[in-house]
Amino acid sequence: MSASDPEQVFLQEAQELLEQLEQSLLDLERTPGDGELIDKAFRALHTIKGSGAMFGFTEVAAFTHHVETAFDLVRKGKVVPTRELIAVALAAKDQMRLLIDQPANVSPGAGDAILGDLQRLMEAAAGQNAEGRETEWRIRFRLPADAMATGTNPLLLLDELRTLGEAFVTALTEGVPALEEIDPGLSYLRWDVVLRTDQPRAAIEQVFLFVLDDMELVIEPVAGVPVPAAAPDGQPAPPHPAPAGDARETRSADTIRVPAERLDELMDRVGQLVIAQSRLKEIAAASNDAGMKSVTEDIERLSLELRDTTMGVRMLPIGHLFSRFRRLIHDLARDHGKRIELVTSGEETEVDKTVIERLNDPLIHLIRNAVDHGIEDPAGRAASGKPPMGRISLSATHIAAGVVISVRDDGRGLDRDRIRARAEENGLWPPGTRLTDNELFQAIFQPGFSTAREVTSLSGRGVGMDVVKRAIDGLRGTVDVASTPGQGSDITLRLPLTLAIIDGLLVRVGRGRYVIPLSAVEECVELSMEEDARSRGRNFLNVRGDLVPFLRLRELFHTTSAPDRYQKVVIVSAGELRVGLAVDQVIGDHQTVIKSLSKLHANVEIFSGATILGDGTVALILDIAHLVEHGQRHEERLKAAS
Numbered sequence: 001m002s003a004s005d006p007e008q009v010f011l012q013e014a015q016e017l018l019e020q021l022e023q024s025l026l027d028l029e030r031t032p033g034d035g036e037l038i039d040k041a042f043r044a045l046h047t048i049k050g051s052g053a054m055f056g057f058t059e060v061a062a063f064t065h066h067v068e069t070a071f072d073l074v075r076k077g078k079v080v081p082t083r084e085l086i087a088v089a090l091a092a093k094d095q096m097r098l099l100i101d102q103p104a105n106v107s108p109g110a111g112d113a114i115l116g117d118l119q120r121l122m123e124a125a126a127g128q129n130a131e132g133r134e135t136e137w138r139i140r141f142r143l144p145a146d147a148m149a150t151g152t153n154p155l156l157l158l159d160e161l162r163t164l165g166e167a168f169v170t171a172l173t174e175g176v177p178a179l180e181e182i183d184p185g186l187s188y189l190r191w192d193v194v195l196r197t198d199q200p201r202a203a204i205e206q207v208f209l210f211v212l213d214d215m216e217l218v219i220e221p222v223a224g225v226p227v228p229a230a231a232p233d234g235q236p237a238p239p240h241p242a243p244a245g246d247a248r249e250t251r252s253a254d255t256i257r258v259p260a261e262r263l264d265e266l267m268d269r270v271g272q273l274v275i276a277q278s279r280l281k282e283i284a285a286a287s288n289d290a291g292m293k294s295v296t297e298d299i300e301r302l303s304l305e306l307r308d309t310t311m312g313v314r315m316l317p318i319g320h321l322f323s324r325f326r327r328l329i330h331d332l333a334r335d336h337g338k339r340i341e342l343v344t345s346g347e348e349t350e351v352d353k354t355v356i357e358r359l360n361d362p363l364i365h366l367i368r369n370a371v372d373h374g375i376e377d378p379a380g381r382a383a384s385g386k387p388p389m390g391r392i393s394l395s396a397t398h399i400a401a402g403v404v405i406s407v408r409d410d411g412r413g414l415d416r417d418r419i420r421a422r423a424e425e426n427g428l429w430p431p432g433t434r435l436t437d438n439e440l441f442q443a444i445f446q447p448g449f450s451t452a453r454e455v456t457s458l459s460g461r462g463v464g465m466d467v468v469k470r471a472i473d474g475l476r477g478t479v480d481v482a483s484t485p486g487q488g489s490d491i492t493l494r495l496p497l498t499l500a501i502i503d504g505l506l507v508r509v510g511r512g513r514y515v516i517p518l519s520a521v522e523e524c525v526e527l528s529m530e531e532d533a534r535s536r537g538r539n540f541l542n543v544r545g546d547l548v549p550f551l552r553l554r555e556l557f558h559t560t561s562a563p564d565r566y567q568k569v570v571i572v573s574a575g576e577l578r579v580g581l582a583v584d585q586v587i588g589d590h591q592t593v594i595k596s597l598s599k600l601h602a603n604v605e606i607f608s609g610a611t612i613l614g615d616g617t618v619a620l621i622l623d624i625a626h627l628v629e630h631g632q633r634h635e636e637r638l639k640a641a642s
């Protein structure tokens with residue numbers, strides 16, 4: 001049975017709160033005295049506990065209550081957030097996630113060891129701190145009439161007040177109607193509580209965090225501090241403002257939640273609309289009906305705007321992905337006796353959600369590889385004159401219609417000699433072959449390739465980097481590697497922003513039509529038959545004084561029809577290269593709805609997909625990076641044969 005809508009809301013919010021808690025704890029490890037971080041972590045715990053109890057996740061609420069109680073001592077300054085405490089708190093966060101995601105698979109008492117560790121740490125801290133001075137508070141409150149119907153139980157609030165100290169509770173019944181008029185779903189009572197506690201006022205306000213906006217609440221010290229003024233109508237004063245950054249800010253945000261599958265379905269419908277619009281445009285072009293052409297132009301404009309809006313909705317900041325790796329690096333460094341910090345930049349860079357989802361695994365492999373092979377242990381770094389803490393940097397930036405993601409470490413760098421020796425041993429190329437650094441480093445992405453001398457829990461079995469290459473190829477991206485001995489390595493991923501709809505340049509080669517991603521196109525120039533004849537054997541074109549190599553797509557695609565008299569060369573960027581693609585005709589721009597190729601064409605690397613044209617025929621989409629690599633190999637074979 002699927003969960004009800006309120007439960008789904010809780011599950012989604014709980015995941016966000018758990019991520020917020022994890023990030024706060026990791027930040028707190030570096031700055032243990034940051035009160036704002038402590039409050040942020042405490043609020044996350046408090047909200048998970050309250051929401052869990054409200055929506056029936058009682059085990060989550062009970063477990064989180066103990067964690068919150070322990071962490072409250074940190075908030076009061078009675079306990080210092082040591083590395084040991086944060087490690088236990090992170091383990092508690094993992095247990096909370098299990099109780100939320102897989103409650104049926106969690107055995108009874110599974111979290112007892114974590115709570116035992118927390119209790120031990122709290123007792124040790126309690127022995128080192130003097131007990132705080134107690135204060136008496138007078139608390140008067142009335143819940144909204146529909147409080148119980150929305151899941152708020154006043155008895156639970158009173159129980160939570162009792163956890164703060166000694167409480168004397170009085171129920172005020174003047175608002176209760178006659179028995180025959182009582183609605184059992186409504187709340188009629190007012191409550192008067194005298195609380196003796198060593199907690200601050202903020203701790204009392206936290207008890208009412210979830211209903212603070214709608215209830216009547218007055219909190220005043222018993223020992224002579226003036227009572228807050230009454231409202232003009234004689235009612236109790238408005239509730240005291242909650243701490244900055246509480247859940248009210250989230251509730252007031254002008255946002256709604258939409259299941260991811262609905263966005264995928266919407267994107268598919270927009271893709272079908274773009275195809276239909278392309279068909280309509282072709283029909284209108286062949287018609288003399290001015291009205292049809294006018295409507296076609298309007299539909300084209302609207303479909304473009306709808307496409308851009310829909311794609312914008314699917315875009316997510318890549319910081320959501322980057323933040324996941326802080327915990328990974330924290331745990332890997334601890335387990336392997338290394339000290340490593342993660343530095344991120346460009347977190348606001350937005351990428352299609354599908355790209356982000358498929359980037360998770362390759363980035364995990366790259367980070368694990370950097371921890372195992374790149375970053376040295378503190379002794380090794382000291383011997384190299386480096387600070388004891390290593391650094392892994394994740395950065396993202398937009399370039400044209402793509403995104404560039406860099407994974408950089410300041411470790412020992414790649415061992416060129418060992419990579420070459422292992423590559424020659426595996427038969428990747430003959431001994432003594434002259435290679436550029438990038439060509440040499442591409443060997444690490446071969447299946448089964450490893451330079452590790454021993455198998456560790458992280459690497460050494462020759463799997464991982466080939467997974468990275470396959471995943472990035474599947475995203476129509478490229479991987480570049482740079483490394484400096486003793487200073488570290490830099491792996492750069494170049495990816496499209498989206499895998500759904502792109503702007504393309506439609507070209508013709510022979511009788512076939514192809515799409516070049518417009519983000520890769522720099523310019524188009526004409527290639528006359530005379531220039532084509534002069535360039536035979538050299539394959540270079542003079543573009544305003546610059547020699548640009550070009551590929552004849554007719555030769556690569558084995559086209560047998562006669563070439564056009566005046567061919568065109570589309571200048572594209574392929575990484576750091578500028579390359580020309582000679583075609584028979586440049587037809588024009590084209591909104592390209594990307595369709596995956598069948599499994600029978602999975603090994604055809606020079607095409608990244610296909611699209612449906614306005615006349616119903618299919619055009620293949622060129623994968624520029626793989627096409628250039630294929631063309632270079634083709635040219636080398638021709639030279640070797642001549």
